[in-house]
Amino acid sequence: MSPAVELQHQPCYIEKGVMLEPFVHQVGGHCCVLRFGEQTICKPLIPREHRFYKTLPPAMRKFTPQYRGVVSVSFEEDEEGNLCLIAYPLHSDLPADVENKDPSADCDPKRKMLHRGQMVTSAQILESEIYSKDGRGHHFRKGQDKRWPSLQDYLEMEQPQQADVLHYSLEHSHSNAAPQLEHNPLILKCQQQHLQRMKENAKHHNQYKFILLENLTWRYTIPCVLDLKMGTRQHGDDTPEEKKAIRIRRCQQSTSATLGVRLSGMQVYHSDSGQFMFMSKFHGHKLTVAEFKEALFKFFHSGRRLRRELLLQVLSQLREMQAVLESCESYRFYSSSLLIIYDGAQRRRHFSSTEDRLSEGEEEDDKEEEEEEDEEEGASGSPHCPAPSSDSSSSGGGGGSSRISRSCSDLRSPVVDVRMIDFAHTTCRHYREDSVVHEGKDSGYIFGIQNLITIISELENHSTD
Secondary structure (H helix, E strand, O other), X not given: OOHHHHHHOXXXXXXXXXXXXXXXXXXXXXXXXXXXXXXXEEEEOOHHHHHHHHHOOHHHHHHOOOEEEEEEEEEEEOOOOOXXXXXXXXXXXXXXXXXXXXXXXXXXXXXXXXXOOOEEXXXXXXXXXXXXXXXXXXXXXXXXXXXXXXXXXXXXXXXXXXXXXXXXXXXXXXXXXOOOOOOOOOOHHHHHHHHHHHHHHOOOOOOEEEEEEEOOOOOOOOEEEEEEEEOOOOOOOOOOHHHHHHHHHHHHOOHHHHHXXXXXXXXXXXXXXXEEEEEOHHHHXXXXXXXXXXXXXXXXXXXXXXXXXXXXXXXXXXXXXXXXXXXXXXXXXXXXXXXXXXXXXXXXXXXXXXXXXXXXXXXXXXXXXXXXHHHHHOOOOOOOOOOOOOOOOOOOOOOOOOOOOOOHHHHOOXXXXXXXXXXXXXXXXXXXXXOOOOOOOOHHHHHHHHHXXXXXXXXXXXXXX
């Protein structure tokens, strides 16, 4: 194993505060996910989910984001008086048993405040072990434009008119740069509400625990993300009766009951129009089985053609995941989601730059050439690169990119990634304090995977432009 790969499995150590930013590729969920670094995101620590990541079966590791530790997060002002969310390493003088009880809960008021340290952006921790080869950070210096608006500006950002499906045009910063997504308009309200609750609670107890997880979208130039809520049951054994009734009714009235899976959020890039299409979880609640199949078709469609080269990889990963879950005795993954991620930038080539670029031919109408090259991609992820050698890392958390440029080998990332996320209601017999112990496999989750395999197989077998 190369040093770069070894580092990816080490915890993330930081000595200074890291300024957190909104994570723009969040498409579902009800709490705010934040960007810690290019390869790492963070989310509020929930004890049950934290335990899962620390004790998950080895066979499941390739199907979940890599766990990278815990940080303490608080609100502070920068030199210009702007309110910021800052993450610090968890100090030993903080009680180990203090955990967030829910995504917006604050910690024990008796906890000692961390000493105010030097505030840095996520890019400035690149010298630490885990980010020694990460070259995409943004240094925040007074007097320069920020990549993100201030936290207060973000909280006050105007929400789009109420809609469950939106098309959003991307702007290119210059002729060759990949278009950048500034925020997901359909998840903006969710993020604003969660951050606002945290801000209000901070007046009393300005301290939160967040877990650090692998950013599954970092390797993709234009991430297309599908969030699927899996299983026929969405409430945990400890869910209060009122919430339990709501979640049972939601399952009964959606494809969760008939398919064991429902759409919980989506963003897909259409290269013909240069637009993202977003679908919200509320849209997913209303879909019929036929409409759910149509939504999957839209997710794998580039606007010009169905991305058939992705389907076989998704099917392969789903079948492997199913085999692993069938061996997970007593586990229940209630309210867990499945992420499917691929790159909307279909063709890339090497550039001497710290950012990936779209191929010069991306915007041309040479559709015949595009289809020909995409069919040749196969498992390598890039038509211009040789197939990876047998000792190449195939996991989703491979080494970071070079600071100077990305070589052809760096483009041999997976064409598509399939991962399980969100384990706040997961249980198994090893959780001794749980009053309910389940036997056998999670048949509801596996039922959802089986139906996904069937639907995507139908797309693969009958696909035409």
